[in-house]
Amino acid sequence: xxxxxxxxxxxxxxxxxxxxxxxxxxxxxxxxxxxxxxxxxxxxxxxxxxxxxxxxxxxxxxxxxxxx
Amino acid sequence: xxxxxxxxxxxxxxxxxxxxxxxxxxxxxxxxxxxxxxxxxxxxxxxxxxxxxxxxxxxxxxxxxxxx
Amino acid sequence: xxxxxxxxxxxxxxxxxxxxxxxxxxxxxxxxxxxxxxxxxxxxxxxxxxxxxxxxxxxxxxxxxxxx
Amino acid sequence: xxxxxxxxxxxxxxxxxxxxxxxxxxxxxxxxxxxxxxxxxxxxxxxxxxxxxxxxxxxxxxxxxxxx
Amino acid sequence: xxxxxxxxxxxxxxxxxxxxxxxxxxxxxxxxxxxxxxxxxxxxxxxxxxxxxxxxxxxxxxxxxxxx
Amino acid sequence: xxxxxxxxxxxxxxxxxxxxxxxxxxxxxxxxxxxxxxxxxxxxxxxxxxxxxxxxxxxxxxxxxxxx
Numbered sequence: 001x002x003x004x005x006x007x008x009x010x011x012x013x014x015x016x017x018x019x020x021x022x023x024x025x026x027x028x029x030x031x032x033x034x035x036x037x038x039x040x041x042x043x044x045x046x047x048x049x050x051x052x053x054x055x056x057x058x059x060x061x062x063x064x065x066x067x068x
Numbered sequence: 069x070x071x072x073x074x075x076x077x078x079x080x081x082x083x084x085x086x087x088x089x090x091x092x093x094x095x096x097x098x099x100x101x102x103x104x105x106x107x108x109x110x111x112x113x114x115x116x117x118x119x120x121x122x123x124x125x126x127x128x129x130x131x132x133x134x135x136x
Numbered sequence: 137x138x139x140x141x142x143x144x145x146x147x148x149x150x151x152x153x154x155x156x157x158x159x160x161x162x163x164x165x166x167x168x169x170x171x172x173x174x175x176x177x178x179x180x181x182x183x184x185x186x187x188x189x190x191x192x193x194x195x196x197x198x199x200x201x202x203x204x
Numbered sequence: 205x206x207x208x209x210x211x212x213x214x215x216x217x218x219x220x221x222x223x224x225x226x227x228x229x230x231x232x233x234x235x236x237x238x239x240x241x242x243x244x245x246x247x248x249x250x251x252x253x254x255x256x257x258x259x260x261x262x263x264x265x266x267x268x269x270x271x272x
Numbered sequence: 273x274x275x276x277x278x279x280x281x282x283x284x285x286x287x288x289x290x291x292x293x294x295x296x297x298x299x300x301x302x303x304x305x306x307x308x309x310x311x312x313x314x315x316x317x318x319x320x321x322x323x324x325x326x327x328x329x330x331x332x333x334x335x336x337x338x339x340x
Numbered sequence: 341x342x343x344x345x346x347x348x349x350x351x352x353x354x355x356x357x358x359x360x361x362x363x364x365x366x367x368x369x370x371x372x373x374x375x376x377x378x379x380x381x382x383x384x385x386x387x388x389x390x391x392x393x394x395x396x397x398x399x400x401x402x403x404x405x406x407x408x
Contacts, residue, residue, distance in 0.1 A: 001137040001270050001271070001272060002181070002182050002270065002271050003139075003182075003193065003268055003269070003270045004172070004174040004175070004178035004179075004181075004182060004268050004269040004270070005132070005178075005268045006101075006103035006175060006177065006178060007101075007102055007103060008134075009100060009102075017361055018360075018361070019223060019224070019226075019359060019360035019361030019362060020222075020223035020224050020226075020359065020360050021221055021222070021223030021226050021227065021228050021241070022223060022226050022241070022359075022360075022361050022362050023361065024128065024361050024379060024381070025133055027133075029100070030098055030099075030100070031098075032077060032097070032098070033075075034075055034077075034126075034131065035074040035075060035128045035131065035379070035381075036128055036131035036132070036133050036140070037128035037129045037131070037197070037361070037362070037379060038131075038132070038133055038140040038195075039140070039142060039196055039228060039239070039241060041142065041228070041239075042133065042140035042141075042142060043140075045138070045140075046133065046135045046138050046139075046140060047135070048133065048135070052135070053135065053136065054133050054134065054135050055133070055134045055135070056131050056132070056133060056134075057131070057132040057133070057134050057139065057268075058102075058126055058130060058131055058132070059130070059174075059265075059266070059268055060092065060103045060104055060105035060175055061105045061173070061265045061266075061399075061401045062126060062127070062130035062399070062401075063102065063103065063104035063105070063106075063124050063125070063126055064073070064104070064106070064124070064125040064126070064336075064343055064344050064345045064397075064399055065093055065095075065104050065106055065110065065114065065116065065122050065123070065124060065125070065343070065344040066076075066122065066123045066124075066125050066341050066342065066343045066344070067114045067115070067116070067120070067121065067122055067123070067341070067342050068121065068341060069338050069339070069340060069341040070338065070339050070385070070386050071336055071337070071338045071343075071386075071397065072336050072337040072338070072376070072378040072379070072382035072383075072385075072386060073336045073382075074379060074381065074382060085157055086156075086157070087155060087156035087157030087158060087291060087292065087294075088155065088156050088290075088291035088292050088294075089289060089290070089291030089294050089295065089296050089309070090155075090156075090157050090158050090291060090294050090309070091157065092157050092175060092177070103175070103177075104344070105157070105158070105175060105401070106344040106399075107296060107307070107309060107344070107346060107400055109296070109307075109346065110344035110345075110346060111344075113342070113344075114342050114343075114344060125336075125343065127333075127334070127336055127378075128379055129195075129197045129333045129334075129377070130195070130197075132139055132140050132141045132193075132195055132268075133139070133140040134137050134138065134139045134140070135137070135138050136137060141268070142239035143237075143238050143239060144270075145236060145238075153293055154292075154293070155291060155292035155293030155294060156291070156292050158291075158292075158293050158294050159293065160264065160293050160311060160313070161269055163269075165236070166234055166235075166236070167234075168213060168233070168234070169211075170211055170213075170262075170267065171210040171211060171264045171267065171311070171313075172264055172267035172268070172269050173264035173265045173267070173293070173294070173311060174267075174268070174269055178269065182269065182271045183271070184269065184271070188271070189271065189272065190269050190270065190271055191269070191270040191271070192267050192268070192269060192270075193267070193268040193269070193270050194238075194262055194266060194267055194268070195266070196228065196239045196240055196241035197241045197331075197333045198262060198263070198266035198331070198333075199238065199239065199240035199241070199242075199260050199261070199262055200209070200240070200242070200260070200261040200262070200275055200276050200277045200329075200331055200404075201229055201231075201240050201242055201246065201250065201252065201258050201259070201260060201261070201275070201276040202212075202258065202259045202260075202261050202273050202274065202275045202276070203250045203251070203252070203256070203257065203258055203259070203273070203274050204257065204273060205273040205406050205407070205408060206317070206318050206406065206407050207275075207318075207329065207404055207405070207406045208308070208310040208311070208314035208315075208317075208318060208404050208405040208406070209314075209404045210311060210313065210314060223359060223360065223362075224358075224359035224360050224362075225357060225358070225359030225362050225363065225364050225377070226359060226362050226377070240276070241333070242276040243276070243278060243332055243364060243375070243377060245278065245364070245375075246276035246277075246278060247276075249274070249276075250274050250275075250276060261275065261404075263310075263401075263402070263404055264311055265309070265401045265402075277404070278373075278375035279373075279374050279375060280406075281372060281374075296400065297405055299405075301372070302370055302371075302372070303370075304349060304369070304370070305347075306347055306349075306398075306403065307346035307347060307400045307403065308400055308403035308404070308405050309400035309401045309403070310403075310404070310405055314405065318405065318407045319407070320405065320407070324407070325407065325408065326405050326406065326407055327405070327406045327407070328403050328404070328405060329403070329404040329405070329406050330374075330398055330402060330403055330404070331402070332364065332375045332376055332377035333377045334398060334399070334402035335374065335375065335376035335377070335378075335396050335397070335398055336345070336376070336378070336396070336397040336398070337365055337367075337376050337378055337382065337386065337388065337394050337395070337396060337397070338348075338394065338395045338396075338397050339386045339387070339388070339392070339393065339394055339395070340393065
């Protein structure tokens with residue numbers, strides 16, 4: 001599968017916190033932390049767990065640019 | 069200024085393409101390319117140009133997780 | 137590849153309009169039209185064209201519910 | 205009321221799961237499941253319940269395209 | 273129609289700039305400017321023009337909080 | 341710090357509700373309520389509390405336009 005979203009950052013899951021409906025997944029991408037807020041259902045469906053490989057996919061229109 | 073968005077990826081602007089209303093900005097973050105689709109007005113307001121420093125800010129709820 | 141996004145609607149591309157930086161892709165999903173606004177770069181990278189098969193992927197946090 | 209969002213998928217609510225602050229609503233749209241992650245406050249305000257009619261509204265810029 | 277999105281800011285359209293596929297609409301909400309990036313198709317479908325009344329609708333999950 | 345997001349609405353926090361992973365923050369902006377759904381981690385990191393000053397930042401591509 002190929003996706004239109006321009007950003008794909010791969011790494012290892014270093015943290016996973018489940019809420020009642022929403023989970024937070026943290027991926028370590030070359031030393032940078034990337035956090036995703038996804039449904040608990042997705043966590044189970046994808047079998048996510050700390051130590052596993054995962055990719056953060058982000059649409060360009062969801063990226064804000066900041067300058068100092 | 070501090071923002072609630074959990075993801076901030078800093079680097080150098082390596083590409084900048086202006087459309088009629090929307091621009092695409094590509095930042096090199098430690099060798100990874102991150103693309104943002106923003107308004108032309110923002111490009112001018114922030115004085116973005118190739119070679120400049122910039123940070124990509126992404127809200128956790130906009131991050132999708134993929135596994136192989 | 138498996139994604140955390142809970143919504144995947146598959147169909148055939150029935151319209152594709154390119155702007156200077158942003159394209160609009162319309163998929164016919166069982167008679168319903170689904171429109172996506174994506175980068176021109178993605179259109180080329182995925183080789184999208186009218187008549188081709190494609191899937192619209194949507195994160196649950198991007199879905200608004202309306203009632204009459 | 206008319207909205208700029210190009211995608212409106214109508215159906216019946218088939219599942220509704222409340223978390224502490226965030227609810228997941230699943231609509232059956234012609235046999236396809238569409239999941240929305242919305243605030244509990246919205247669920248109460250709109251009087252959503254399983255069996256009720258509802259429409260999923262999605263902005264084109266939130267739709268990702270995937271190809272096999 | 274009632275929507276789950278928690279934010280609705282009403283005002284008058286004070287600027288409207290059309291691109292090749294994407295338009296920018298600026299609403300004056302009690303003296304504050306709110307900018308929306310929407311499809312040209314939506315501009316035509318809703319008959320938007322400078323001076324007209326319009327409401328900006330924003331999902332809570334798309335709002336970032338910043339502090340000084 | 342300057343951001344590309346075109347919308348910044350400043351006010352006072354009038355409500356803050358914490359869930360297991362996700363919090364809802366309500367800002368009063370000149371009498372209008374603006375709700376943000378953010379991570380609990382962000383609430384702690386920014387030290388948000390009722391009565392404090394805060395700014396809601398919203399990307400133009402996340403704004404939907406509605407007309408009566």
